[in-house]
Amino acid sequence: MTTPARTILAQANAPQPVPDDVTVCVTSCARLDLLSETMRSFRAFNPGGRTIISEDSADAAMVAAIEAAYPDALVLSGPERIGQMRSIDRMFPLVETTYLFHLEDDWVFEGPVDWDALRELLATRPDVANVCVRDFDEIKPKYRLRSDSAERRGASFRVMRLDAHPEFFGWSNGPGLMRVALYHAYAPFGRVRHDQISAMVKRDGGREAYWLPGVAHHIGQGRNVRDPTAPPRAKTKLGKWVRWAKKRLYYAGLRKAPF
16 A cells, blocks of 8 residues: 555656756767766656757767767757857757756756746746756755745745855756746857856846755766866966956956956
8 A cells, every 4th residue: 555655755756748848958078978877867757858969079979879879859069179158059049948958967867857836936036047956955055045935836946145156146057947038138158157157147136046955966076077168277276366366356347357
C-alpha cells in the first residue's frame, strides 16, 4: 500500500514536459561527458520542447558527436571559439517562444522544473529578470540572507535584493527561466562579460529569483573552460586589488571598460 508521503514524493518528481512557450537553450564547450549528464538528467524530468545547443569547441568531431546524440536538437557551431556570451548571441536570437530556459553543460537535475510557477512569477513580477533553479543552498549564506520571499502557485521563491552583490544576482547564466524580451533589451551579450550584464540589469531594477529549494546541482567544478574573449584573472594580491579597483570605477561610471 502506498503511503501519503510516498504519493506526494512521486507526484513532486513526476516528469513535467517543457511548455510550448519555452525553448531550452544550452551552451556547451568540449565537455561531452558533462553535457550528456546534463541532458540525461534534465530530459528525464522535463521531456519534450524545442532544444538549441550552441557548441563552442570549434571541433568538427565534437559537433558531429553532439548532433548524433541529440538529433532532435538544433546544434550551432563555428570555425573558431567565440566564448560563452557570443555563443549566447548565436543562439538566443533564434528563439521564437516567449520564454527560454538557459542551461550550461555542467548541471545535474534531481527533479522536474515547476514551469507553471516560474512562468507566473515572471508574468507578475516585472522586476524579476530570471528565475534560477539551482539548489539555493549552493549560494553562499551571506548572499542568501540578502533576499526576499515570494510565492506563486504554492511554490516558494527568494528574490535577491539589489544590494546583495555589486554585480551578481541581476541576471545569471545558471540554469533558469527568462523572458526572451530581456535578451533583446540588452543584446548583444557578447559585448560584455556575464557579470556586467547582471550589473546592467540591476541598474534598471532587475533582480534574479531562486525557486526553492531548487533541483539543479553544479557538476563542473575543476573543469572550467577558459573564455577566449576574456582577459586572464589576476592571481597575485596586487593584481586582484587592481582588478577590483577597475571594476568599482567601471560600475561608478568612471571607466569605459571594467578590466
